[in-house]
Amino acid sequence: MWKYILRRTLYMFFTVWVITLISFAIIQLPPGDYVTNLMNQMTRVSGVTLTPEYEAQLREQYGLNEPIYVQYFKWMSNIILKGKFGDSFVYRPPRDAVELIAERLPVTFTLSFFSLLLIWVIALPIGIYSAVRQYSVGDYIATFLGFIGLAVPNFLLALICMFITYKYFGQAMIGLFSADIVDAPWSWEKFVDLLQHLWIPVVVIGLGGTAGLIRTMRANLLDELKKPYVETARAKGLSELKLLFKYPVRHAMNPFVSTIGWILPGLVAGEVVVAIVLNLPTSGPVLYDALRNQDQFVAAGFILVLSVLTVIGTFLSDILLAVLDPRIRLE
Amino acid sequence: MDKIVPFSEAGSVKPEQAIGNITTDSHELEVASQWKLIWWKFRRHKVAMAGGLVVLAYYIVALFANFFAPVHFETYQETYVYAPPQQLHFFRDGQFFPHVLGYSFERDPESFKKTWTINEEVVIPVSFFYHGEPYMLWGLIPSDLHLIGTANPEAPFFLLGADKSGRDLFSRIIFSSQISLTVGLVGVTLSLLLGIIIGGISGLIGGPLDNGIQRLIEILISIPTLPLWLALAAIVPLDWTPLQVYLMITVILSLIGWTGLARVVRSKFLSLREEDFILAARLDGVPQGRMIFNHMIPSFLSHIIATVTLAIPGMILGETALSFLGLGLRPPVVSWGVMLQETQKVVVLATYPWLLYPAVAIIVVVLALNFLGDGLRDAADPY
């Protein structure tokens, strides 16, 4: 077991290193840089253009005039030595990329948590039901409902929800907080307010996720249901429900455990679109803006953090799986 | 965004769904061909059957878009900008006479808002299988036959309304299916091949190579796709058409999208490796490559099909999501994603709700594909 963990850890570091290379490369791919964008932004709103001198000057100021490998080296050494991921160009006063990301994470986590909750609450029962009652009308109806969420493009769903709240409840549900409370420090009221606004994004993101889970659960369970040990248990005289949950469901859960690790990064990436439409102060849009503005340290830092989260997540869920499944633990 | 990566759900594809235990007791069935069994099993999933038919219908429409669409997707009538859908009437004073009624608008001088009034007098006959706008089917066969429409090109015929340039939404939805239903397939196929080959090698040879491949997969799955899209979208040559650009990106993405399937294939191979017939083949000295394709692939071809079926809806939705972010296809290409881009505005929901029809088209086909995929996967391993 410990040997296993050690090996995995080593791999992990290697992976992360490669990812730093990749994420930095990705940022450098597009033509132009932050300064080009800045000017473009001005042109877009105003039609005013910058004189070349100022660009040159800006590039110098942001260190964009150096060759890429130098930039990468500086970036890395800052991360390793100073723990600094580099300041954002866009946000002012300049903030360290990771601070920015970290700032948005609590909300992101809350959102992800509730979405996840919704997903599981909807998907697992449906999945189990439609496996146990395979090909029954119930099966069809349940899965149909489960898939609807997947089939509707989520940005549309979000926009429609928002419009409905405006049209029929008089108040469009925008963002995650009411205007008056948004700047207040965290308090019980703020939390309640959050919950009131949370439902649209949770529903939108959640419904999108259910289908996959239903499918997995259904398939895994169908798989387990005809394993001999089920028959053994039945021959013992166990009640069907007890039997179902103690044996096949328990087994069918394992594949989920192995994916838990990716859920957060997945949601962060997946939530971007919804967050943009619903104007949520989550980390997704920060990433998106950073990429659009070529705010390279934030973008690179973000990709790095996301990837590392994934890697660690995978690692953890492998361990968790090992803990849960004796076969892995003991062999 | 994950939706874009083909096989992102491959992890959920599960083998071994026996066909009720009678088969286990019967010799005859072992003789029956695997495909026959899959078909038998598949038939039991009624909704999947329905889904299959719907999907079939979609692809047929896409194939003969010019025929099914009343007009070409670029044809516009400047006086019918944002014209609402017309109701198709089948009878007039008793006898069968399919027609729509003409209408005209008043524009509010201040808000520029159009208010449309139907003119009962202007009766526009609607004909089926009529000769209208000429076109080249598949760029080869000249024809002018259309399923439904009005012979008079001047007269308005907007079953699903008109868009911001006075183009027929119905026709555009039909033409869009050509792109939306196919553009992702390239990527899907590519990652399919990669997944099988790499996964197969990894599972067959094992050892350090396998280990290396596992690391590679680990790295690839930890890279978020959104940044990749943004980066790639920005670096394509200027003279590429939006279609080429999109195709290129999907292909590149498929280069990292194969991981899901590879994992499945690998584990599958690991288990297969132990099985007798493979061992036998080994002992007979069958070369690796041939072994993979002649012996192993067939043994789980069925899930691969299921996986692909489930990857397609992902790709369709991915296309819309990317269009939303302005990274996907762009006009003048017409696809469902491009059409939905128009609808991402409150003003559309409020004033031109019929622009949402493309979404309906998407929802239906995505549902159909999902059920089809489920059915296929259920049927995948009858043994």
Added chain:
Amino acid sequence: MNKFVRQLMFVIVLLSVVISACAPATPTVPPVEEEPTVAPPPDVTDTPAAPPSEFSESPMLAEKVAAGDLPPVAERLPENPKVVKSLSGEQGVYGGELRTGFTGNSPDWGVFTFLNTFEGLVLWSTDFQTVEFNLAESVDVSPDAKEYTFHLRKGLKWSDGQPYTADDIMFYIEDVLYNKELNPTPGADWLPAEQRDGFKAEKIDETTVKFVFPNAYGTFLYNLTAFNGRYFAMYPKHYLMQYHKTYNDKIDDLVKEDGDVPDWMALFHKKGPDNWANPLRTMDNPETPVMYAWKVTQPLGSGTTIRFERNPYYWKVDEQGNQLPYIDTLVGTNYQDNESRTLAMLNGDLDYITNPPPGDRTLFYDAVAEGKSIMIKNPKSDGANTASLHFNQTFGDPVKAEVFSNLDFRIGMSYAIDREEIIEVVFAGQGTPAQIAPLEDSPLYIEGMDTQYTEYDVAKANEHLDKVLPEKDANGMRLGPDGKPFQIIFTVQNDLGFGTYYVQLVELLIGYWKAVGVDVVLSSQPGPQHDENKRKNLLEAEIFTGEGGAGITGILDPRYYAPFAGAGIWNQGWSVWRTPDPTGASVSVEPPQWAKDAYAKYDAVTKEPTLEGQIEKMKIVLQEAKERLYVIGISRPGDLYAVFHSRLGGIPETWYDGWLEGPTKIIRPEQWFLKE
């Protein structure tokens, strides 16, 4: 109000300006407040503003004064405060918070640049007809238009109570603009390249500065009226000198203290405004004193809101002597996406948003009809046209460059366009077919320039195109002079805040041009990609804005009237040739002689000391522009719409809206107020 009346007014206004401008000796642009030589537009109160004698202030400040935290209002105001008339004829009331929204994390370009910045020495009068004094109370201009002497209002104060004097202006010019470390090449948008060397500024006394230009610079004042004039009240010397090497020899300690910045320049930029790219650093650093009506109290940072509070030392009053602004605080909310901002506005969560998308027009009018608390006004665009179609005459491929440079080609392409149809489809029937030319009511108006080649005439189109591209292939598509298929890649930026209709428009154009055998394909790109291709001179053709319509904007922004005036790609390589890119990233193309001459003609305009002379000279430039048809236009802009919360007061019925005026600024946000 009646259009004719407005035009009449304009003529009167214009005459008066001209007369005053050509008065002999040292002509001074008349100090508008004292005796307005300008007949005020009918929708503005007619009473000339006699400088009020006693002053009152916002209750919010009155408390502080009572508490002794703040000197009385009379001491805070200058001797001769700038009087701002109510633009709606209503009497403003104090108090309240103005809520506004912006998209992206860009509060400055999103809204506040327009709402709360660039207090210049002078600014446009609210009718956009003449120059009004602002920080300066008068200016003397030498006959040769090389010397400008500004007399500042006495007793102006920064938001921290420190005096604003000539020193602050000198600090900007000597220690910022001409500081080699901060500005390797001294450049500012009010200081053209050819004026840089030899420009001098000199402090006469505490409230008087004199600018001396090497060459005549007749349009200088107009350049200062809007955004370009912002610098002179942006650098509070008393605060910034501590971060300036020249004044603080211990600067390096501060740099170390800060930790984040590599050198003192970076520190200076961090504390004060740094340069063009983000001039509004004063929105990020609450410490920095400002001359604006409101002062930031909570920067946006990485949050979602930014907050401002009234500047207790703001130096403007209304006609009753009430210190402005009326509104106590501003709050701006960051929206990820335009739609949520729109909804918020409809909700009544916001009081004001800039550039509502044209498409949302019906949405807001419907909201008004439904009795939502929305107020809609209709400003006039100062633009000459809804769009400009560029064919890059400096393009790398000689074959294409040759074709694009051919007048007949452009004329043919113009005839091929069914403008009436475009107007119906794209612009909801608003506007009339037109080329890019000064508006009928502009002093620069040239007979026929706006209407030439605008009728839809396929025959004429072919006739002209046949002179350039006679050969055709089997499908009737034209071949290039080299006999190869001739295809034009037409670029559209798909993420522009304004040109949301460009793609749709070009889709139509492609159809028209196909009809005359010209093969054009659409390439829609996001801004950054477009800009990169532009500097590399890889763009063949594109669509962009149509500036240069109202008043004398043609002179101030001649981008479509004179070669190499930047912006737009029809003369891309030439512009770079004129103002080279030190990074070398941009491709430069040597212009032909005629282009150089043409630009010289424009230079002559700016050298003219008098408006009359400028107009006269500019007409020569425009005449040539008319003959050469540099870019193709589509139609005159229809009237715009602007949305406000109905509780907002002080908003005029109409105004000229455009970049040059300083959008929003021209309707004087400081005199907006919230009705009870």
Added chain:
Amino acid sequence: MSEKLIEIKDLKIHFFTDEGVVRAVDGLDLTIEKGKTLCLVGESGCGKSVACRALLQIVRSPGKIVSGEILYNHRLGNGTEEIVDIAKLAPTGRQVRSIRGKEISMIFQEPMTSLSPMYTVGNQIIENIQLHNKMPDKAARELAISLLGQVGIPKPDRLVDEYPFRLSGGMRQRAMIAMALSCNPTLLIADEPTTALDVTTQANILDLMKNLQAKYDMSLLFITHDLGVVAEIADDVAVMYLGKIVEKSDVNTIFNAPKHPYTQALLNSIPKITMKREELDPIKGMVPNPYRRPGGCPFHPRCPKAMPECQTVEPAVTKLGENHFVQCLLYENLPGKPALVAENRELSGVVND
């Protein structure tokens, strides 16, 4: 003759699939006597597994008990007995569940997969114990350990906490047995318990089961296709073909004087020391497609002694002697034996169709 524990009468179990109805068990008559071992023999696919699952009402869908009775002598607390028809009990009902694992328990063919790898052996045995009788965890655990001991698992106190996949096949099967015995049942059904094991382990397991049967005084229904095993363990033997019992008798009769051609064929198909190798002949043909079962005597296509009428007439049960029944036209209507047939008919209550 000794008393019946279970009497199966004309049991019919059909599988309803889209491809048609499969009559897996088609009119089965069988009697299991107390304390005896009955071996159910037949090729795979003959429906023996299905039949024995019916005793617990755990026939998997799409299989259904369509008719017939399974009369079970249910011993009540007060020593008296009542007869329940298991076939009539609801498959998931409380009553049948109280019988499963307590009075009738079952062990399966696949020791590898018949225990869940997720729980320890002990856990799964204790579950069974506590399911049927109130017992504190401690006691239940003790019992489990002792049971494991009885089935010959070394160091039971340690293995009780092991996971199944850590045990050898034989050990697992022993664990299964321990579990099956944990509520000392009256009937133990063993569905080919030894097929998956190597020969020596087989022998051990068989011995074990014999001993335990004696010890617990329970009936044993032993399903197998291995006649060697049968010789080893059986008191009575029932030979099954395509859902019917074709011949039933005590073990000696079957081995020494088999009557039914199928039984004979089966016996010939196993090597004997006395035989020369060429005498060894496997049964020709295959078990026919369950969807197309032959008319008349289902065995006739493969029957060496088949007569024309075999194709049409379905044979009835013929009693050839004390506790020896056969279902074959060869022995039906023999001159001077009509009575016997009749007698045996009402005796075994067969209703031919």
